[in-house]
Amino acid sequence: MGDKVIRVAATSIPPRVAGAIAKTMREHRSAEVQAIGAGAVNQMLKAVILACHYVQPDKMQPFCVPSFIEVDVDGRPCTAVHLLVLAEAGE
Amino acid sequence: MGDKVIRVAATSIPPRVAGAIAKTMREHRSAEVQAIGAGAVNQMLKAVILACHYVQPDKMQPFCVPSFIEVDVDGRPCTAVHLLVLAEAGE
Numbered sequence: 001m002g003d004k005v006i007r008v009a010a011t012s013i014p015p016r017v018a019g020a021i022a023k024t025m026r027e028h029r030s031a032e033v034q035a036i037g038a039g040a041v042n043q044m045l046k047a048v049i050l051a052c053h054y055v056q057p058d059k060m061q062p063f064c065v066p067s068f069i070e071v072d073v074d075g076r077p078c079t080a081v082h083l084l085v086l087a088e089a090g091e
Numbered sequence: 092m093g094d095k096v097i098r099v100a101a102t103s104i105p106p107r108v109a110g111a112i113a114k115t116m117r118e119h120r121s122a123e124v125q126a127i128g129a130g131a132v133n134q135m136l137k138a139v140i141l142a143c144h145y146v147q148p149d150k151m152q153p154f155c156v157p158s159f160i161e162v163d164v165d166g167r168p169c170t171a172v173h174l175l176v177l178a179e180a181g182e
Contacts, residue, residue, distance in 0.1 A: 010129075038101075041136055042129035045172055049157045063177075064155045066140045081136055086154075 005032045005082075008047060010039025017043065018050035025055050025062065025087055034069065034082045041081050048085055060087035096123045096173075099138060101130025108134065109141035116146050116153065116178055125160065125173045132172050139176055151178035 006020050017033070024031040031051075035044040052062045065084040070077055097111050108124070115122040122142075126135040143153045156175040161168055 038129045038133035041133040042172075045132055045136065045157055046159075049159055049172070052157070064157060066136055066143070066155060068137075068140055081133075081140070 005034050008033055008035040008040050008044040010037060010043060012040070012043045012047070014043055014046040014050055017047035018054055021047060021051035021085060022054035025051065025060060025085065026058055029060070029087045031085045032082065033085065034071070034080045036071070036073065036078055036080045044081070044083065048083060051085070055087065062087050096125050099124055099126040099131050099135040101128060101134060103131070103134045103138070105134055105137040105141055108138035109145055112138060112142035112176060113145035116142065116151060116176065117149055120151070120178045122176045123173065124176065125162070125171045127162070127164065127169055127171045135172070135174065139174060142176070146178065153178050 006017065008017055021031045021033060033044050033048065035041045048064060055062060062085050067082050068079050069082045071080045097108065099108055112122045112124060124135050124139065126132045139155060146153060153176050158173050160171050160173045162171045
């Protein structure tokens with residue numbers, strides 16, 4: 001698994017984030033994304049759905065394990081939503 | 092799988108939705124949730140994370156398969172975010 005977490009903001013563009021997720025999945029068969037706040041969480045989930053489509057030709061059928069994680073934002077503790085995206089071998 | 096989709100709104104209370112998801116998972120080992128809009132998607136994902144904790148004593152380790160689905164809202168076509176929550180047998 002890569003140790004690089006893809007951070008998503010409310011202003012992130014889902015297809016672009018999806019491209020980064022798909023690239024990481026092709027390399028590691030997994031990706032980690034995280035977001036803080038409703039707008040960012042929404043963009044993150046959209047990006048993951050798009051990434052699932054992007055990697056279908058690579059015989060991957062991704063699924064997600066969601067969790068909360070504590071992160072530090074400018075010295076303040078914050079709760080982020082984290083998605084571990086894993087690939088199952090497809091048909 | 093149950094044919095009842097749990098619909099989440101921006102005003103939904105995550106622990107309450109999580110209770111409904113956990114109940115459905117105990118009965119069917121899967122649950123379906125859907126949401127439209129950033130606020131609702133955020134509440135939905137929070138609820139799923141909580142539900143994952145709720146069902147841990149039942150030896151379930153849930154994971155999600157996210158997708159877009161087309162739904163009809165007051166006669167208008169809308170794109171919703173759908174999560175199929177499935178349980179893997181835990182340790």
